[in-house]
Amino acid sequence: MPVQPELALRELAIGRTLPDHQRMDAATLDWIAENPPPAADLPQLAADDIPVLVPDPAWFTRPEQAEGLHGISHCARTSVLAFLLARVHDIDGPHTAALCTAAALHDCRRHDDRTDPEHGRRGADWFTEHAEDVLAVLGQNIPAALREEAATAIAAHNLPYDAFSPAQHTAYQRAPHLTDLLKAADCLDRYRLPLKRWWPDLTHLRVTVPDWLLPFAHGMVIHSERARLHGAGQRDALTHAVTILTR
Template identity: 30%
Template sequence: MFLSTILDKPVCQPIKKPYERWYTFMEKNVEFWLPDSEWHTKAHCARVLLLALLIGHQKGLSEEEKDALGMAAVFHDSRRHDDGIDKGHGSRAAAYYKEYCREHGLSYDAQTYYITYYHDQDDSLGLSEIAKSSDLSEQAVLLYQIFKDADALDRFRLGPDGLDENFLRTEEARQLVDFAKDLLQKSNETNA
């Protein structure tokens, strides 16, 4: 299992089972348009998944809310055309998520859709669109912020200065910066 040494750490025990469930789901079911990507791989999505679940647990989210984060993590970079900014890959991934749910009889979650859709956009747009939606509760804003932080925490894969900690939205994410660096290092060792 990917990241099994990290998952054995006490901090990960509360989210180990949901992580393993979502990781297995991604490996078996989610098709990536850019499978040979240098930066936006299933390994990246797995790290974002772990970080999102950790922050979600620390925030005391419900299992359903953590599942929304898990689903967003496994789909969020699945429809990239390239490793650049690729504005719009979030909307393509959200459409893929929605279609996947329809085709496979899975329950569709509007929060997951919006998180995935706007994760590649500026917060002002993402938060504005979430606020406008009658399908979403105020809690969707927190889920969006947690997901954006989890994705940002894996920016160390882009280099030692890949993350500007000043842009993190939650205190829990700020507390996980060193953990995220270690997670990337362990991930690279596993894939080496």
């Protein structure tokens, strides 16, 4: 009996049969590419100025998660988007490093690609425990106080603002910009998801997102995921995307 072809992620989403662990496929990526956000003029950007922080696969809960929709590619793209948002909002170097590190790790302790409401808290705890090793791998130098702020952002990134616990609200007030910008960067990478109703909704954010970042974020998904499907490694795929979009 011939083997039945696997359904594309988009078909599974339409049929409400998405599995716990989800990976990009060519058909879904083609559909994403055919539905870009409105075009906008890109400011002058230099690829060499944009740090590419790629998390280690071992930091994820299981191999399926590292390669899935909330895995290495998503976290690395979110870090790039966080860096660009930090520039837009004039965030200083140390806070930008803390933000980009938080972005590179924010989904690493997910159990699956569903809602998993506790993954932010687990990620924050994991970062706090492994900060020295993580920062060494990513090449980031972040003082202790900013590590705590990064952990706060990771813990809260997936929660609506009105769902913060009293302790989270107090921690958020000490450094609201890190959480706000991480939420915005995470939101911008939602173009990887297989239904438009899951794509970026800027009304949930507390920071301004320039028009040009929407097509940039969409292009990051297309170019990096296309490169991955053609066999490129994680870092090469992301660097390829950044280079194309900053020409």
